[in-house]
Amino acid sequence: MRRGLWDREMVALMLLMAMMPMTLAWLWFGGAGAFWRLVFTLFVSGGWHIIFMLARAQQPSFAGALTGIAVAMLAPYDLSLFQLVLGISFGSVMAELVFGGWGRNVLNPATVTLAFLGFGFPAAHWPDFVLPVSWAALPALAMGVIFGVISPRLILGALSVMALAFIAGAPVAAALPAAAIVLALLVSDPVASASTRVGGWLNGALYAGLIVLFATGWHGAAPMQIAVAAALLASLAAPLLDETAIALWAARRRKRHG
């Protein structure tokens, strides 16, 4: 029998490819420091995949590289190597691998890593990005949508809420670059975000709404901290949003077909 393309590893590779504009821009401006940091996070994340392959016969996935990239780019930059290893191990193992690998997890492992590092080491400084890296999030998202691995509704939902907040005069401008990068790297993960159509809109809108809320009311927080917290809460709510969307769909069908 013939088989099509879109198995798990192809989706992971397409996501990796979509993230390339942003990752390459970040490497370009970050230089050797960024490069070695990326090598290190990839090494730790891949190591856990290999351990789970040997111990639990779980096929390793390219999604591990996505986690590595996201953590290298977004994690607080003055952490010691040990702290970083601890964070990635917690995120990779507890949020992804113990569930049976990518596709069976509930939360994005990189989101959990970053939240863990943020809560565990609150004195560490969150990174700032030069503007080209933030702009590179747009082609990254566009490529993901064109490949069909990122939900366009999620992005449109986030953009429309953000635009409304901007028009209403909420102080979101400072948080925008970080929010765009986190939207591409963490929120739009097809596994950890809502999978239904209505759910996608709600998920994007919720993420942007949380950004606006934190940017307005959470004083002293770094933009990246705001974005990561919003991503964590939005992806925690994703299953609920999906359930809501399915309940709405079922109600509409019940009305139509009795």
Place this chain on the structure above:
Amino acid sequence: MFGSHFSAGLILPQPGLSEAQADPSVCLTDEAALVPEHGEDLRVTLLVEENALVAQGQPLMRLRQAPGAAIVAPMAGRVARIDLAPGRRLTQLVLFHDPDGDRYRFDTADALGGEADALRVLLHESGLWRAFRSRPFGRAPGPNESPAAIFVMAADSRPGAVRPDLAVAGREEDLERGLEALGRLADAPIYFCEAHTFRHQGAIPANVTRLQAGTRHPQGLAGFQLHRHFPARIGAPVWDVAAEDVADLGHLLASGYLHSTRLVALTGDALRGAKLVRCQPGADLRGLAQPYLQAGPHDVLSGSVLDGRPAHWLGPRDRLVTVLKRGATPQRRHWFGAALARAAHNAPIIPTAALESSMGGAALPAAALVRALAAGDAEAFMQLGGLSLVEEDLALADYVTGARPRLANQLRSLLDRIAQEEGTA
């Protein structure tokens, strides 16, 4: 109708059927066989013995569960071989063709009179009953089952399928008579689904609702039309039947003879080109494809490239034969990779745009349905409208995502379990 034009799906390569092929030739193969559907448990009482001469349309066996229902000879000939499994379960009954054979005439006077019961008896007697497929569960309807709705499919979006208007071209009157008869059969709405690019030109009785199906696969499958317009439920089965079979019913009512051929498309990359032929039901696929084959090893599937199964004979409801080149033998894998693949759980399906389109776009929440199937969650599956689906409806999603185990197999086992729990199996 916006829905049919903008509904999602995938554009699949359709090997064009040129003008020369638009008038298909009649090609009866030397052998033909009666076989059960895939997975069907067909317990029969034989009416003929090996070597008996039979007429086209003559009842050859009766079903044990429904003694009124017969399975008839697809062509005139001699019974070559009868293979039964223990418990009188039919494996196959092979016939040799006899070009000078007789045709069996059915008595249609009662059925023409308008009595629903007489029509039901005629359908049972002529074997046309088994052309219907009842959902939920996708089997031939029980002997006393009454449908809540009937979908007549004059559309098929499978890759390489017969252009839907050709199957009934020139038989408009038969089709109209057949549709009228269906209206008498049951007090149920009847839907006539046609591809919106190939509208049926003949007359359609007034009590039949015309629907237009999109041309993108899977919009032209009965499952998605049912799902959209009249979902099947336990206790309210919905039948679907091909328009050609309804025309056969009309022909039977008018003449008393069963139509002897079925329009079948031959397609696939091992053929020199796509081809339409009129052959008998249960035709020998190798005999059918032989004149058009390219040299080299190949596999013959009854059904489309997506949902077909390797077969020797044309399946009971199939109108499409796919002949594929056999790929090169797979390279030997490293022992570690092979061991890992055996030990590992299969990789899950990631919800993507490809998955959504392959399951009809907004028609149903694809990711949730896939999850319900993988978890064997019958309640969620029924809530999501899974009872309207059968294996062929998920074949495209199987192909697109390369799912292991196949979604179609997961669907079948879940349907079987639900049927068992409901006590309808």
